[in-house]
Amino acid sequence: MQADKDKTIRKLKTVGGQIDGLIKMVENDRYCIDVSNQLMASISILKNINKEVLHAHLKHCLYNSVNNKDPEDLKNKIEEIEKIIDKLNKI
Numbered sequence: 825m826q827a828d829k830d831k832t833i834r835k836l837k838t839v840g841g842q843i844d845g846l847i848k849m850v851e852n853d854r855y856c857i858d859v860s861n862q863l864m865a866s867i868s869i870l871k872n873i874n875k876e877v878l879h880a881h882l883k884h885c886l887y888n889s890v891n892n893k894d895p896e897d898l899k900n901k902i903e904e905i906e907k908i909i910d911k912l913n914k915i
């Protein structure tokens with residue numbers, strides 16, 4: 825993975841803490857809107873992490889495929905991106 829690993833791990837740990845907090849909120853029958861707000865905050869961080877990972881993929885992995893002039897590798901990388909775009913459109 826080419827994204828900033830320390831930054832990615834820090835953000836994932838933040839989400840992990842939020843998930844732990846969400847579990848406690850549900851166990852304690854907290855107000856639904858409060859739970860929903862926390863869920864949206866977690867989702868937002870995850871989306872941001874995914875964006876950074878995909879940007880790094882484009883800048884490094886796809887760039888390397890273009891520079892290596894390997895048509896099959898480049899085709900595979902483009903197909904991977906297409907599949908990710910399709911998945912993102914389903915969310």
